[in-house]
Amino acid sequence: MKRRDFLKGASVAAGAAAATAAASFPAPAIAQNKRELKMVTTWPKNFPGLGTGAQRFADRVTQSSDGRLTVKLYAAGELVPAFESFDAVSSGAADLYHAAEYYWQGKHKAFNFFTAVPFGLTGNEMDAWVQHGGGQALWDELAGGFNIKPLMCGNTGVQMGGWFNKEINSVEDLKGLKMRMPGLGGEVLRRLGASAVALPGGEIFPALQSGAIDATEWVGPWNDLAFGFYKVTKYYYWPGFHEPGSTLATGINKDVWESFSDADKQLVTNCALAENNSMYAEYNANNSDSLDTLLTKHGVQLREFSDDIFKAFGKASExxxxxTGETDDIAKRVYESFIEFRRKSMGWSELADGGYMAKRKMVLG
Known part of the structure; x- marks a missing residue:
C-alpha cells in the first residue's frame, strides 16, 4: 500500500471514530458547562457610577469566562426591591448582589464597617485594610453566617456632606431636621437631634421634592448632578463626615461560590477587584467637572461645615x-481591627497624601 493511501485511509477511519465518539456524548455537553447567574442590585438601572459599575462587573465576568458564567443584572425593583437584595442572595433566590453593605445593618451592625463609618477609612485605606489588614477574613466570617461570600466591588471615595434646604450654621440647626442618611452616620445625626431615614437611591428625589425630608446625602457631585438635587435645594455642604471612602460590594450566595472551580473563584475575585479600581477612578474623573457644573450653571451654594459642627459629629461618631463594637464577639473583633488600622493609617496618610497636597497647593495655588 502506498504511504499516501495509508494516511488517507487512516484519516477517514479517525474521522469516523471521532464522529462515533461525539455521538456517544449527550448533545448539550458543552451547554451544560455554562451557567447564568442572577445579580440583583440596590441601584436604579444604568445609574451613572453605581448602576453602570454593577453592569460593568457583570459584563466583565461574562466576558472573562468566555460566556461560561453569564451574569444577568436586575436593577432595583426588577426582581426584588432594593433593600431585599441581601435576603434574595442569602436564600438563593438570586445568585449575587451589588450593593453597599451598610444597608444590611439590620442583619448585623458590623456590616457598616465594610462600606464606610463616620470618621473611618478613606478609599485607599479601606482597600489596604480589607486586602492586607485582616478585613477580608473578618468580613468572610460575618457574611458567611448569612450564607454569603463578600468581595469589594467599587468605591466612590470621600462623599459630600449633603444637600440642605437651609443653612446649617450650628449644631442647633440640626435639631428636628429630617435627613436621608443610612448607616452609622444616621445614628450620629439622631444623637444630635436630627431624624435620619434610610432610602434607596430611586426614592430620594421625590422625598426631597415633597418635603418628606429636609436634607439628603447621596454620593458626590457626579451622582448628585445626575439625580438633580439642585432643582430642589441649593445648599451643598462639605466634607462628609459619614462616608470617607465608601466601598461597594458584591455578595455571592455561598453555595454558588463553593460550586465554582478554584479558577472561577479567582476569575470572579479578579473581576470584582478590577471594578473596585475602575469605579474609584471613574468617580475621581467625573466629580470635578460635575461640581463646576453645579456651581456655575445651576447656582448651587457650596458651604463648609464649621469646626464646631464637625467636632460634634466627631464626638458622637466615636x-x-x-x-457598635460592643454588639457581640464578631462586632468587637471587626471594630478593634478597624480602629487599630485607622490609627496606624492616619500618620502615613497625613504625612504622604496630606503633606503632598498641602505643598502642591502652596506651589500651584
Missing part, C-alpha cells in the same frame, strides 16, 4: 462606633 460613641456610636464604640457601642
Amino acid at each position: 460613641e456610636v462606633l464604640k457601642e
Whole structure:
C-alpha cells in the first residue's frame, strides 16, 4: 500500500471514530458547562457610577469566562426591591448582589464597617485594610453566617456632606431636621437631634421634592448632578463626615461560590477587584467637572461645615462606633481591627497624601 493511501485511509477511519465518539456524548455537553447567574442590585438601572459599575462587573465576568458564567443584572425593583437584595442572595433566590453593605445593618451592625463609618477609612485605606489588614477574613466570617461570600466591588471615595434646604450654621440647626442618611452616620445625626431615614437611591428625589425630608446625602457631585438635587435645594455642604471612602460590594450566595472551580473563584475575585479600581477612578474623573457644573450653571451654594459642627459629629461618631463594637464577639473583633488600622493609617496618610497636597497647593495655588 502506498504511504499516501495509508494516511488517507487512516484519516477517514479517525474521522469516523471521532464522529462515533461525539455521538456517544449527550448533545448539550458543552451547554451544560455554562451557567447564568442572577445579580440583583440596590441601584436604579444604568445609574451613572453605581448602576453602570454593577453592569460593568457583570459584563466583565461574562466576558472573562468566555460566556461560561453569564451574569444577568436586575436593577432595583426588577426582581426584588432594593433593600431585599441581601435576603434574595442569602436564600438563593438570586445568585449575587451589588450593593453597599451598610444597608444590611439590620442583619448585623458590623456590616457598616465594610462600606464606610463616620470618621473611618478613606478609599485607599479601606482597600489596604480589607486586602492586607485582616478585613477580608473578618468580613468572610460575618457574611458567611448569612450564607454569603463578600468581595469589594467599587468605591466612590470621600462623599459630600449633603444637600440642605437651609443653612446649617450650628449644631442647633440640626435639631428636628429630617435627613436621608443610612448607616452609622444616621445614628450620629439622631444623637444630635436630627431624624435620619434610610432610602434607596430611586426614592430620594421625590422625598426631597415633597418635603418628606429636609436634607439628603447621596454620593458626590457626579451622582448628585445626575439625580438633580439642585432643582430642589441649593445648599451643598462639605466634607462628609459619614462616608470617607465608601466601598461597594458584591455578595455571592455561598453555595454558588463553593460550586465554582478554584479558577472561577479567582476569575470572579479578579473581576470584582478590577471594578473596585475602575469605579474609584471613574468617580475621581467625573466629580470635578460635575461640581463646576453645579456651581456655575445651576447656582448651587457650596458651604463648609464649621469646626464646631464637625467636632460634634466627631464626638458622637466615636460613641456610636464604640457601642457598635460592643454588639457581640464578631462586632468587637471587626471594630478593634478597624480602629487599630485607622490609627496606624492616619500618620502615613497625613504625612504622604496630606503633606503632598498641602505643598502642591502652596506651589500651584
